Amino acid sequence: MVKKFACALLIVLSLMGILKAESVTVNAYLKEDVITLSDQLQLILEITCDKQVKVIAPPAPQIPGFSFRNVVGSTYIDYSLVNKNLFTKYIQTFTYIYIPQKTGTFTIPSFKVKVEKKEYYTPSLTVQVKESSPPPQKQYNLSPFLNPFGDELFNPNLIEGEVFLLCIPETDLAYVGEPVIISYYLYTEQAVEAFYAESEKDFEGYGKAVFLQPSSLQYESSVYNSKSYKRALIKQDVIFPHKAGRLQMPILTGQAQFLGFLNKTISSKPCWINVKPLPSGAPAGFTGAVGNFTVSQSVSSTKLNLGDALTFTINISGRGNFSQFTAAPFPNVDKFQVSAPYIQDKLANVIEGTRFIHYTLLPRETGELTIPGYTFSWFDTTSGVYKTFQGAPQEIKVHQANVLSYFSGLLEKDKPQALYPLLNLEYYPDFKNYSTEPWFWLILALCAISLIISSLVARENRLKELEPVAYAQKTAHRILNKYLKKATEAAEKLSPDFYPLAEIGLMDYLARKYGVSKSLPTPELIDALRTKGMPLELLEQLEQFLLLCQKARFMPGGAEAEKLDEALHQLRSLVQALSRFKPEKESSKKNRVTLPQKDINSKNEEQ
Amino acid sequence: MKHWIFIFGLLILTFSLSAQVLNPDSLNAEQAFYQQTLQKLEAKAAHGVKNADLFYDMGVCHYQLGNTGKAVLYFLRALNLNSAHKQAKQNLLYIHNLHPELSPEPNRPFLVQLFLNIYDFFSLNRLAITLLILAILLTLSLHWLMHTPSEKERGLPILAVVITAILFIAFGSMLLVKNHRYRNDSRAVVIANVAPIYHTPESNNVLQTIPEGSVVVVIKTQGKKAQIILPDGTQGWVDSNSIERVVPVSNTKE
Structure with missing residues (x-):
């Protein structure tokens, strides 16, 4: 039983040990990160702990371009009062002094610090060494027996006295x-x-x-x-x-x-x-500030768009215990998201200067919104009473974001004063990459298709405009097909309209393709086409069909099924033959015309 | 009697423990809030939800809990999905301003900075939409050019085609680059307290150390080590466990 108890005690004690583990912070920084050749580099190692620990000064890190001179240690205790709770920190500092050897930018490597058997590493730092300015006129005496009092000299041999x-x-x-x-x-x-x-x-x-x-x-x-x-x-x-x-x-x-x-x-x-002691009855916004302060508040903007942030700044200046107090809670505002306070001190020394407390506020909705005034209380040591600063409420106009507001911030110098707060949305939709969505590629494909169609139409229009003859030839087939289709329909319905439709279609086609008049009688039409170089067989076939059409107009029983079928068959073969035939170009046409002429001449000569 | 002593001892220790843990301190309450929120957000992320706002909120929670490395990582993840995420960008800058040792922001010329801001403004989806608008404008310009009669002045439609074509090509290239970075972002963030850098994967000699939250570029991995490039151009090897990639390796197409 005792063993069990001892085991349990050991476990619980070790747990306590873990929970009670002191938080140690190790930091290193430079007093100045830009120095001249005549200055000294001061590398300060700061070890902060919740309890007093003994730390041996770590070996000075080797810094290229610097020679090590000395290390000085000091310890102090920092007490701070936050929300009426007293916090104690033991701070141990080691100041390493180096002498720069040359100009340039040098990196101080990270080095190891052992605190309570644990190892910590400092951040690596950068220092810039510049040429030193001309030395000033010496105003001091380097003699070991210097005269610090001007005219009233110490007797250098005086070794007695208080x-x-x-x-x-x-x-x-x-x-x-x-x-x-x-x-x-x-x-x-x-x-x-x-x-x-x-x-x-x-x-x-x-x-x-x-x-x-x-x-x-x-x-x-x-x-x-x-x-x-x-x-x-x-x-x-x-x-x-x-x-x-x-x-x-x-x-x-x-x-x-x-x-x-x-x-x-x-x-x-x-x-x-x-x-x-401080008198009782401290106001609600009192966070431990004691001294003589002047407080004011300001906002970065009173008009903004939804989605933009504004900075609410509280300015506390004067003399007091700046290290002992923190920001008072921000007043409740439902219509804004409020960040954690960012505290920025610009102090001439530890007790005099100005403290800025920045809050970043994000509006949740549009309209005229009100930010309640900030309340800050302190104990005024001159008058011996608590004083409270109550800021005036701030009216903020929040507009709906527009297209231009999306571009806001492209030129602004980014120097955020506080961490932006949580958005804490109820729903986080999964990210969709639009460029991999089908609709994205569909729109691009539609654009491409429309361009192809448009280019074909444009080409035809250009042909029509620049070469009307070529265009007419090109469209002739289309027209023939169009009329053939009507004629075919008429034939299927056993309609006598077949013959006039077929004749009109053929005449229209020939007029467009060969530039002959539509109103020419059949023999003259055949002659005109002969001059265009159309083969005799095709001409005969065409003449026969045109005669058939003319006869059928007045022939009784011309719309009989068998005859219509035959006529349709003829028309189809004629159309196919016409489609296959390509009229020759002007030059070759001339040759074709001249050649028979030569032949005729030669024949005549022979005769 | 021994039972009573044991119970009494345990009771005392338990009360002292609870006094340690349940300290009704506002700081602890705040930490507890962020811890709970983070757990909820991590549960959503575990279901495979990828959302810039979700990653941003996780970054804020991590920062408030003191995990600077994870905070930087999640802000970068948010920016990887949406480079125009203003809050994530600002918080990342805020962290860099507070910890200038992490990766110093180079002092860029105004025009370069402006270009980078514009590049960031066009997030992946904004680029896709802009590209579609430009494609439509380019198509319309080409229609206009193709259907302008030859006897009319064609300078204006040609100008419109040239401008829209240049913009289309530029934005198309940007979309390709962003898509590639979205899938194959080789950056990683140091999540360990301090990451020692070695010369070689086998070496035990520490070249230098980099603090938590530093952003490095991963070249390759070899066993449990990863070859990285530091912001100042230094190359070295680091334990893979001490860094986490902005785009997890399972998501990358390498």
């Missing part, structure tokens, strides 16, 4: 969440050449961020406890109290360097501030 660190808060009374700048000053009577900050001891009840880190000691005269000192700013931090009461400020420890070789470890004197 040296201490003071932590000076800008105020000793603050509200929970109100940012308080604390300054660490080095007070000295000796010639301290440099100060190396080594560590900061933190206490409970606040979050912290670096506000200012001077790169050199800039001394000024100051009086402390009725005694004159020289003092230099070492560092400024911003404290974000999240607990009311008396809070002790971080203790800074570092080494002061004298005469180039003597070091002395000193720590800042303890310092406290009193923190008051």
Whole structure:
């Protein structure tokens, strides 16, 4: 039983272990990605974890075109208050310093970072090195015994006198969440050449961020406890109290360097501030913002087409705990889809500047729609009361999308401020590729067929227009067939109309094909056709049929079945013979005409 | 007694577990919403439904759940079906703006960018419809040309035929290219946290690593490795499991 319990306990504990696994984020970025040859490259590796972990600085990655100089590590804790929940993050940074060797664009390869036996990889980065501008006039003295105070020189040999660190808060009374700048000053009577900050001891009840880190000691005269000192700013931090009461400020420890070789470890004197709780009765839209703010709202467009998006922006500027609050929920709007907020900070430092909160809104329907005003509340530290910004409702006209609106966006510079929201449709039809659908090819085939027909018609029209004789010849067969069909029908009905129809058809055909007059009597017609080169057999056949037709008009019993059949048979054979016969061209016709003439002449001569 | 101890121990652990899991946090509620929505959408996609809006929604859900690689993949799939899908295009740009290390957008000249925007505007089906309209216009222009009497000026119908023919050929070519890309898109997205790149398929020496969400071009696959080209032109081999193709191999005609 105990074994079972132990097993179950083990399983559950391991499950808990998985669930409780800390989220570690490893990121690397450059302080500046475009530098000159005279600058230093600062590659910053940032490891963020939910709990405090010890990470050894990974070996500096080899960067072509750069020589490695140094690595500096620091740790700080970031407290943030989101929706009244306190989140703590332990952030460890390693700053790798490189010196550029040549100009160009270089890629910093991804490198491995081990955190708690797990391996993480940083993203690869790109840096551009440019030629350095001409060096400015040197305004400093490189002598180790430099005179930081101008006229009031330290005695370089003075190694006695007080040296201490003071932590000076800008105020000793603050509200929970109100940012308080604390300054660490080095007070000295000796010639301290440099100060190396080594560590900061933190206490409970606040979050912290670096506000200012001077790169050199800039001394000024100051009086402390009725005694004159020289003092230099070492560092400024911003404290974000999240607990009311008396809070002790971080203790800074570092080494002061004298005469180039003597070091002395000193720590800042303890310092406290009193923190008051925020008054009760926070408004609904309060998300933890404390400070002095000016808030406004704007929309990117008040007229748009259905399908287009608009950006709703809230602008919060001033001084306050920007890292401690987030966007208030967007007011309920049924007629729009609203994206998650995209927060963009343009801060001069960690506590001053402007925050933009962007929402992307997609209208669901057309018409005049209203977006309720945005509500943002904060605690104003100057007046000591909660303040609320209530934006005016925005009227938006949404039109039906037209053809032109489809082309909107072709020229716009794409820089989306927020993620477009879910469409969440009820039905997602399967995609159909129109170009593989039968109707697509049917329409194309119809176009092709119409072109073929049209080209035939156009060709005939052109022939009719440019060569009427050739056209008449071409259409003669059609006409003959047309009349033959009528004559055949008449014969089948035993109608006496057969003969006139057949005669008319033949005369029309001959007139079109050979250009002879329709009203010519039969003998003259035969003569005219003879001159056209028609064979004698065909002429005889034609003459016989035409005579038959003429006789049948006046012959009693001409419409008898047997005779009609015979006549129809004759007509068919005649039509076939005429179809087979192709009139000769003008040149060959001339030859054909001249040849018999020659023959006649020669015959005459012989006679 | 032991039974009671066991039950008591389990109860304590279960309550502590539920406290961990069922934290009534708004962030968790939001995550749960996107998780549920994604499950519904994946069920639809599993039935073989291919729809740009469906892929877009899956991309949004993946992004909200922190899966940048999958989000990029589904936005690309949406754009593969409908290159004019504005929201997918914008969200892809949004991700690239947030993660410039993924595949830096080249700074193109204005006219090139305009041409690419126009090319994207004409999605596969828009191209098909435009091609049909152009085919009809070309047919009408040819009819006009063929039936214009010879004594009349034919410059205008010839111009109409030339313009519509050029457009027809251009759009026809575009349709062919798009159709080919629709079926044989060789792009793939890194879905693993980090994908190490090797010189050769057998090599264990890492050339470099590429982050999740990077878009690469797959040249060929060999066993469990795939040869790829990175956006900067670097070639290398990567584990096939760490990438996913925009058009699954089963859909491609190779």
